[in-house]
Amino acid sequence: MLRAFNGECDATIAKVRYNNVGVMEARIRKAWEVINGCAEVQRCTISRGYLDLKLAELSLVHEYEEKVQQEKDEQRRIKEQMREEEQALRELEKVKQEAEKEENRFAEALRKAQDEILRASGAKQEKLQAQVAELERKLSEAQTNKARAVSRAQMTRSGHVYIISNVGSFGEHVYKIGMTRRLDPMDRVKELGDASVPFEFDVHAIIYTEDAPKLENELHRAFHHRRVNRVNERKEFFNVSILEIAEHVRRHHPASIEIVHEAEAMEYRKTLSMSLEAANLAPDPKQALVRPAVRVGA
Template structure:
């Protein structure tokens, strides 16, 4: 969409230049006499300038809409241990849907959200955080892996420096499945196994 808007802007600016040239030629031909042709051309020039200004505002709003989104900070201590955070971004209207996807079948426990930051330029904030934490990357050769070994306070300070103060809220059920799994005793496992009795094995 911004590409087509830019093309319209370039076309409007070329038309404005053509009108300006026609005004100059009309003035020269009239030897400075302000005739009707010049008045008409000046009116067209004002209309074209208004069109260009409106197009620029539309283009700016469109580009802003593309960049708007949420930067999230999540962890998964059951999968990656303490002190490892994933910092990413999403443009989804419901940003938590992205977090649900991350906690799918590829990891044994769901992710916990530490920060969900709505901003007008999410890629810029995400990039600033990634740069500041570059030396803390878990995977130092694949920069598309957005995991960093650091602490939440450090990330908070970086967010405040690049975005401004926001509220941080960790859910009450932080790492609930992981901590509950740690509490399961051998006796409890035996009871769980009993629930499998009577369930037929899958046929090969």
């Protein structure tokens, strides 16, 4: 009996993972009950104290597996953050290079136009002067864009905090609050709405700030007790109303921010409409059972 119980426990404990301890515990308890039941006539039993020791061993192995999983999640989070920052830096570098090309192009065109003015006269000179003024404006704009791109690259904490929802996937009053350093934050939103969820995300607010991690952390702390997943804090979904989010955003980010209160959820609502239409057109199953008699032959 003891050999059988130990073997069952060893096999069960070897299979425990961070997410299946309940099933494994039930298996050990069942084995204890079955083996004791087989020797009930002989009045021979494995004590409950020994069962508790095996369950304690299971609990320790499960705790270790949880720690291993937490480490994996943390490493995954760090790698994801690094990928996000690398992508943002690539985008900023691309914008910077494009701005430099524009700057060089307009500077060269301006130089040529200024040389032509010296050789021109009358109406042609006036036309060239208007052209020079326009080129100077475009050159100044290109230089501003370049300076802005350089500044964004140097400001490692600047970025966008986004507030999005997915009614069709997660239900009403569930919002994801995250941040991205991408130049176009919608690129990140589109990534989140890929094949892993059945419907696209709706954007309620995208807030640019020079300290995006700080604003994101403020909102996460404010709604910590409303997290959908209380175990894995990498899942940034919160069961809260958009009015509460708007209130906290304005408290920590006093600049004027437009927040969309109603989710359009176009794909989800259109799918519901199509499903209802299909249900109304479907034949009554009770009527389908009553079939008219068919006469075969003459």
